Amino acid sequence: xxxxxxxxxxxxxxxxxxxxxxxxxxxxxxxxxxxxxxxxxxxxxxxxxxxxxxxxxxxxxxxxxxxxxxxxxxxxxxxxxxxxxxxxxxxxxxxxxxxxxxxxxxxxxxxxxxxxxxxxxxxxxxxxxxxxxxxxxxxxxxxxxxxxxxxxxxxxxxxxxxxxxxxxxxxxxxxxxxxxxxxxxxxxxxxxxxxxxxxxxxxxxxxxxxxxxxxxxxxxxxxxxxxxxxxxxxxxxxxxxxxxxxxxxxxxxxxxxxxxxxxxxxxxxxxxxxxxxxxxxxxxxxxxxxxxxxxxxxxxxxxxxxxxxxxxxxxxxxxx
Ligand SMILES: C[S@@+](CC[C@H](N)C(=O)[O-])C[C@H]1O[C@@H](n2cnc3c(N)ncnc32)[C@H](O)[C@@H]1O
Numbered sequence: 001x002x003x004x005x006x007x008x009x010x011x012x013x014x015x016x017x018x019x020x021x022x023x024x025x026x027x028x029x030x031x032x033x034x035x036x037x038x039x040x041x042x043x044x045x046x047x048x049x050x051x052x053x054x055x056x057x058x059x060x061x062x063x064x065x066x067x068x069x070x071x072x073x074x075x076x077x078x079x080x081x082x083x084x085x086x087x088x089x090x091x092x093x094x095x096x097x098x099x100x101x102x103x104x105x106x107x108x109x110x111x112x113x114x115x116x117x118x119x120x121x122x123x124x125x126x127x128x129x130x131x132x133x134x135x136x137x138x139x140x141x142x143x144x145x146x147x148x149x150x151x152x153x154x155x156x157x158x159x160x161x162x163x164x165x166x167x168x169x170x171x172x173x174x175x176x177x178x179x180x181x182x183x184x185x186x187x188x189x190x191x192x193x194x195x196x197x198x199x200x201x202x203x204x205x206x207x208x209x210x211x212x213x214x215x216x217x218x219x220x221x222x223x224x225x226x227x228x229x230x231x232x233x234x235x236x237x238x239x240x241x242x243x244x245x246x247x248x249x250x251x252x253x254x255x256x257x258x259x260x261x262x263x264x265x266x267x268x269x270x271x272x273x274x275x276x277x278x279x280x281x282x283x284x285x286x287x288x289x290x291x292x293x294x295x296x297x298x299x300x301x302x303x304x305x306x307x308x309x310x311x312x313x314x315x316x317x318x319x320x
Contacts, residue, residue: 008066016299017048022309039291047287063103071097078117091122098129111158135160146171148307151248169311178244180279190275204269212240242266253301282306
């Protein structure tokens with residue numbers, strides 16, 4: 001049945017626009033977006049097309065009316081990989097979301113973050129601020145791999161609503177890296193990766209599929225620095241090679257650095273390309289991401305993969 005009204009959506013902390021795009025594809029009408037980083041904002045404008053304000057969500061003076069607000073505030077202060085610093089000033093940014101909701105008269109709000117966010121004092125303050133404004137609040141912790149994304153990526157979603165709470169989305173069939181690493185164009189400007197030193201190339205060539213730094217320590221200790229032998233340095237993802245017929249592990253902002261995770265190509269002696277990273281996040285090949293390499297990996301690694309975003313967007317849109 002056709003929906004009677006147009007659902008207006010606003011995106012705070014919009015990044016390059018993956019979560020916005022999911023709402024676009026679910027039939028939402030993107031009305032505004034705010035993003036601090038000018039490069040991410042220019043990618044957003046190019047790909048999503050909605051008007052985007054480059055600046056901080058805390059210093060805006062105009063609050064356009066909308067039905068839905070989506071927000072992905074920075075997660076570094078909550079992430080198990082970050083320093084999880086309760087004093088990180090970015091932690092309090094989520095508290096502006098209930099204020100925006102009130103000013104924009106939004107009926108439904110979706111706040112995306114890492115799962116530990118839900119146990120933080122900032123989350124409790126945000127929930128209280130929503131409840132004080134008569135929103136009902138629910139939380140979901142979902143894994144992108146359950147929504148057709150070739151990547152394990154657990155994220156929390158806080159839903160605040162004045163029109164009833166949506167059901168969580170139903171999982172769909174899983175997919176693998178092999179499925180999205182097909183038909184890559186050699187002349188694609190995004191199909192690029194850092195060459196790395198001779199030592200790095202040597203290490204990468206020795207990594208077995210699904211192997212990691214521990215395999216290098218066993219096979220070629222002479223290629224490994226003393227720090228790798230220290231107790232507590234046995235993280236299983238570091239210098240990890242992906243497995244072709246499996247989903248990838250969580251893609252982070254520095255996914256072209258092998259010392260940061262399982263980012264080595266499943267069959268080649270290199271880290272994955274920008275295009276391969278974008279495909280793991282289901283970013284269409286037609287999108288152009290602006291900026292230098294680290295700006296692009298940040299825009300990719302920060303995003304909500306489209307399959308997961310669409311599943312959530314659909315449940316929210318069904319409320320109207
Ligand atoms: C997790 S990312 C959001 C990703 C986005 N939801 C997507 O799916 O592509 C968080 C974004 O918040 C932006 N940001 C950080 N502080 C901000 C602020 N004060 N105002 C607006 N944006 C901010 C960062 O530059 C980053 O792009």
